[in-house]
Every structure is written in structure tokens, then in C-alpha cells.
Amino acid sequence: MKTKFIIPALAFSAVLWTSCTEESDTLLEDAEIPVLDIEVNAQAEALSDQIDDIAAAVVVDEFSSPKGSALQRVALPECVAITEEIVGNKVNKTLDFGEGCPMANGVVYSGQMFVSYIWDAEMRRADIVVETENLGVNDLLIAGRKAIVRTWPAAGSEGFPMSEVDTELTVSHPSGLNAVVTGVTTREWIQGFGSESWGDNVVLIGGNRRVTSFLNDTELGTYMMEITDKLRREWACRFIVSGELAISRGEFSATMNFGEGQCDNKAMLTTSGGRSKEIELR
Numbered sequence: 001m002k003t004k005f006i007i008p009a010l011a012f013s014a015v016l017w018t019s020c021t022e023e024s025d026t027l028l029e030d031a032e033i034p035v036l037d038i039e040v041n042a043q044a045e046a047l048s049d050q051i052d053d054i055a056a057a058v059v060v061d062e063f064s065s066p067k068g069s070a071l072q073r074v075a076l077p078e079c080v081a082i083t084e085e086i087v088g089n090k091v092n093k094t095l096d097f098g099e100g101c102p103m104a105n106g107v108v109y110s111g112q113m114f115v116s117y118i119w120d121a122e123m124r125r126a127d128i129v130v131e132t133e134n135l136g137v138n139d140l141l142i143a144g145r146k147a148i149v150r151t152w153p154a155a156g157s158e159g160f161p162m163s164e165v166d167t168e169l170t171v172s173h174p175s176g177l178n179a180v181v182t183g184v185t186t187r188e189w190i191q192g193f194g195s196e197s198w199g200d201n202v203v204l205i206g207g208n209r210r211v212t213s214f215l216n217d218t219e220l221g222t223y224m225m226e227i228t229d230k231l232r233r234e235w236a237c238r239f240i241v242s243g244e245l246a247i248s249r250g251e252f253s254a255t256m257n258f259g260e261g262q263c264d265n266k267a268m269l270t271t272s273g274g275r276s277k278e279i280e281l282r
Helices: 003-032 035-060
Strands: 081-087 090-096 108-110 112-120 125-137 140-151 162-172 177-191 202-215 218-234 242-249 252-260 266-271 276-280
Touching: 035 090, 035 112, 035 125, 035 140, 035 162, 035 177, 035 202, 035 218, 035 242, 035 252, 035 266, 035 276, 177 218, 218 252
Parallel strands: none
Antiparallel strands: 081 090, 090 112, 108 125, 112 125, 125 140, 140 162, 162 177, 177 202, 202 218, 218 242, 242 252, 252 266, 266 276
């Protein structure tokens, strides 16, 4: 008679074991998704892109408007003080954001950024160097350098300005966490060029970057970021609004999708195993 209870008991135990195992596997896989790392890396990349925006506005104001006009100065807020020095065919500009200057997308800058460039009128090309030292962005500090080659379409022809950006920046957090961004990206300016307005500018970003994170002097790891679907950056928005990245580090790999054009701080991370996790952009 007792054997009648053995089979149901075994079945119940099997269900319970399976349930616990699935829950354990789910918790383990969630734990293996490095959400904090991804959020910090995405923030560092976004800050790098924002510096490219500012450099673009400063250089374009020399060539997209007639001489003697206000040029594109309106692209930057009045709290940015710009000084200029011309040495031969080289232009040096210092952008001073003071103790706190909010941009149109809500990001607050402080300190200084240095932009120098040489314009080749015949080739319609500018070779640009951007340098920062303790540039404040909200509660973060950015130090490093960018080398940018920007080309414009031939006079009278259609097309968009194109840039190739070689980046080496360090983003420092108050906690002692640092993220070093390196790599080469491309930027195609598809809307707003020459309008003398900040908010209507749109660029498409391609290329590859790597982000290496440190806690004080201890290296935590390096993530490779490959842009597989060009990232759409609208200057009026603080965050990338669409496009996709392929992310990898060791055996971990995933894609990060930025949506379909909404200006929000959300992206969807999907691992190679098929699990998805919403990422909050900073």
C-alpha cells in the first residue's frame, strides 16, 4: 500500500528539483550579465560623442557662414567663453565653461576644452585636435585627446560633412572608477549642418571602440564595442536614439539596441544565449 505514495512523492520531488534548478540557472545567468560594466562603458562612449559634437560646432562656425556674420556661435550657450588665436594657418580655440555651463541637452560642463585645427580650403578638409584636462561633465572628469579629420562636400555639391575620429579619453568617477575609451569612429552629419542651431543637428556614428575600466590603479577588464547598425545621435538628446552595438569581453558577448528613435535613457542588452536585460543609460 505504501508504494502508492512513492511515485507521487518522486514526481513532486522531480518538479521541485527542476523548478529550483531553472530558478538557479536564471539567477546565475542574470548574475553573468555585467550590467554595471555595460552602463559605465556606455556612459563613457556617450561622453566621447558629446565632445565630438562640441568640437564640430566650433570648427564649422568658421566655414558654414559668410565672413562677418555671427557664424554658428549660437550653437553653443552664452555661458561658454571662446577665445581664439591664429598662428599662420592654424587656429587655436579655448572653450571655457566656467564653474558650470548647461548645454541644450541638459549636460553641465565645467573647466576648459582646447580645439586647434588647420583648414585646407582646396581639399575642403580640416585637421582637428581636441584636448581636455580635468574637463568636468556633471560629476565626472574627462582628460585626453582626439584627432579628427573632417571633410566637407565640394562647393555647390550635395552631401554631408564626414569625420574620422581617433579617440583616447579617460573618464574619471568620484568613486575611483575610471573608464578609458580608445578607438576610431566615423561621423556623418546628416541634418542641421549650417543651420546655426544646436537642436536640429543629427549625426550617424560608425566604427569600433574599446573601453577599459579601472578601479583606482587596478584594471578590471576591457570590452570591445563594434557598431553594427549606425548609431543615430541627435544633439538635442543626451542619449543615442537608435542603432546597435556588438559587445564582447572574453566569453561574454551581447548586442545593445538603442531603440527606434525615442529620446530616452533606455537600451536593450541581449546576450548570445538569448537573454535580454534593459540597460539604463547615464
